[in-house]
Amino acid sequence: MGTITGSFTPTTHTTGGKDKARDDIIHMLQNISDNRQPTTVVFTDGSALGNPGPTGSAAVIYEQWGSTEPFAVRKPVASKSNNYEGELEGLHLAIETLSRRPSTANHVLILCDCKAAIESVTGTQQVTAYNSLVHSIRNKLRSLHLQGHTIQFTWCPGHMGIPGNEIADKEAKLAAAEAANIQTNASWTRQQATKHIETQAHMRWDRRTKLNTKSEHMQKIAMNMKKKGKALGKRRTQININRLVSGHTKLNAYQNWKNPETSPNCPNCDAPETTNHFLYHCARYERERHQMLQEIESTYETYGTPAENRHTDIVTLAGMREDLTDVINTQMYRTFSQYIESTRRFDVLN
Structure with missing residues (x-):
């Protein structure tokens, strides 16, 4: 090098x-x-x-x-x-x-x-x-x-x-x-x-990136995402999943990149509302998150997925894992769709 x-x-x-x-x-x-x-x-x-x-x-x-x-x-x-x-x-x-x-x-x-x-x-x-x-x-x-x-x-x-x-x-x-x-x-x-x-x-210098992911999140997408996302369920949910994968979200951390006058923080807690925060940390969605993770674990158990491959990152949730079968990827996508719809986070914003 x-x-x-x-x-x-x-x-x-x-x-x-x-x-x-x-x-x-x-x-x-x-x-x-x-x-x-x-x-x-x-x-x-x-x-x-x-x-x-x-x-x-x-x-x-x-x-x-x-x-x-x-x-x-x-x-x-x-x-x-x-x-x-x-x-x-x-x-x-x-x-x-x-x-x-x-x-x-x-x-x-x-x-x-x-x-x-x-x-x-x-x-x-x-x-x-x-x-x-x-x-x-x-x-x-x-x-x-x-x-x-x-x-x-x-x-x-x-x-x-x-x-x-x-x-x-x-x-x-x-x-x-x-x-x-x-x-x-x-x-x-x-x-x-x-x-x-x-x-x-x-003239375009202040145009922010289409990606709203931190390094770790971006690496997971670039290195693991081989399959195209599924097209199941409500179209609005499909759009929100694609935005979460790409980083083009309505979450406040990304909106702050486009307009610094917008607060980057979550409306429910004093923390930047990133994709990771919405998926894994926001206390308001603890019940919905617990349900989602339980269903994911149940899917892994049903199909005998090895412990070292039981991830819950955004690529997995979106059903885009190359190393998982189409059946498992489809189930992951449906579980993720239920989480997004049950939180209702994007209902007003969209």
């Missing part, structure tokens, strides 16, 4: 291949959570549809890993460019976003799946390709360093099931699709065109 530590000094050794690098990344992130060290974690990516072709970039930012909700920013780069420029623009978008947003974490970990882009922005020599863009990134890195931030770059293998990287990849592809519709003016200089694209991206 190639890591640039200190302020942003490169270390080029990489051993063990992509599988080892993925395991190292997961271990590193787990250590950050276990040690409760305030750390901003950023995943970046770039994508070109055709290479050359419409190109986009994206960054997924966890302002404090393990304790704050993530948000994503993406940017269409050019109607015809390449993956490398997309990767550089992803780093630029991340660094510029961090520069504009106050952070309580002085340590920043940036994970990128392009070694060449990392080496370019952390080096000191003039580069041949995209020199202006690389120079801009380096200047912003120096500014962050002078503000007291320690920046660490780590190579993150792509398409290896690492949640933040997978989200950044999807967002970069969406940005590339948007770039296909960019109307360019032939009389513009490259700098003018880039400035125009950045201006459009900045």
